[in-house]
Amino acid sequence: EIVLTQSPDTLSLSPGERATLSCRASQSVKYNKFAWYQQKPGQAPRLLIHGASSRAAGIPDRFIGTGSETDFTLTISRLEPEDFAVYYCQQYDYFYSFGQGTKLEIK
Amino acid sequence: QVQLVQSAAEVKEPGASVKISCKSSGYTFTSYWMHWVRQAPGQGLEWLGRINPTGESTLYARKLQGRLTVTRDTSTTTLYMELTSLRSEDTAVYYCVREIFSGSGSYLYWGQGTLVTVSS
Numbered sequence: 001e002i003v004l005t006q007s008p009d010t011l012s013l014s015p016g017e018r019a020t021l022s023c024r025a026s027q028s029v030k031y032n033k034f035a036w037y038q039q040k041p042g043q044a045p046r047l048l049i050h051g052a053s054s055r056a057a058g059i060p061d062r063f064i065g066t067g068s069e070t071d072f073t074l075t076i077s078r079l080e081p082e083d084f085a086v087y088y089c090q091q092y093d094y095f096y097s098f099g100q101g102t103k104l105e106i107k
Numbered sequence: 108q109v110q111l112v113q114s115a116a117e118v119k120e121p122g123a124s125v126k127i128s129c130k131s132s133g134y135t136f137t138s139y140w141m142h143w144v145r146q147a148p149g150q151g152l153e154w155l156g157r158i159n160p161t162g163e164s165t166l167y168a169r170k171l172q173g174r175l176t177v178t179r180d181t182s183t184t185t186l187y188m189e190l191t192s193l194r195s196e197d198t199a200v201y202y203c204v205r206e207i208f209s210g211s212g213s214y215l216y217w218g219q220g221t222l223v224t225v226s227s
Contacts, residue, residue, distance in 0.1 A: 037214075
């Protein structure tokens with residue numbers, strides 16, 4: 001099983017700032033089979049990034065996914081009020097697994 | 108538009124079984140892999156299992172092997188998940204999900220979720 005560890009657990013920032021969320025895999029994730037999701041309270045998660053760096057349809061270009069093998073990053077270039085939520089990373093190379101989540105909260 | 112509509116919330120006693128349905132519409136049902144994901148109260152996401160487009164092949168999370176069965180009915184475009192020998196730690200919102208494109212493994216479409224509560 002590939003274990004994904006996200007950091008930090010909580011990130012406190014203000015609107016307009018840049019957010020950097022990290023996800024480290026316990027072993028290499030091949031073929032960039034990696035995704036990021038956003039989840040707001042009471043809602044199902046929403047796919048942001050797939051293939052490590054491809055934005056899903058309708059996702060603003062302020063969401064940027066980078067990384068490969070064991071280290072992946074989601075950058076939100078300039079935070080909007082609606083971006084404060086919980087973010088999960090996922091690998092789908094060997095079985096499927098999610099990180100524990102990073103809560104992005106308003107400072 | 109793609110829709111995944113799940114069955115209503117369930118309350119079960121420990122040791123019982125639960126079967127949840129997920130009615131798909133707005134796309135070709137037999138073209139996409141489908142998965143189940145759950146989320147315990149206040150916790151993160153957990154992948155449970157998947158089924159291939161024709162329903163002939165399944166894969167389950169190791170911790171649920173033997174208790175989880177995923178099936179699909181192509182005539183009614185409905186996905187099912189049955190979990191047996193329920194325990195309190197199975198209390199969660201269960202989501203059916205469809206991949207962004209077949210075989211991709213990332214989930215563009217999500218059902219609204221079905222809350223399963225296991226309690227005596």
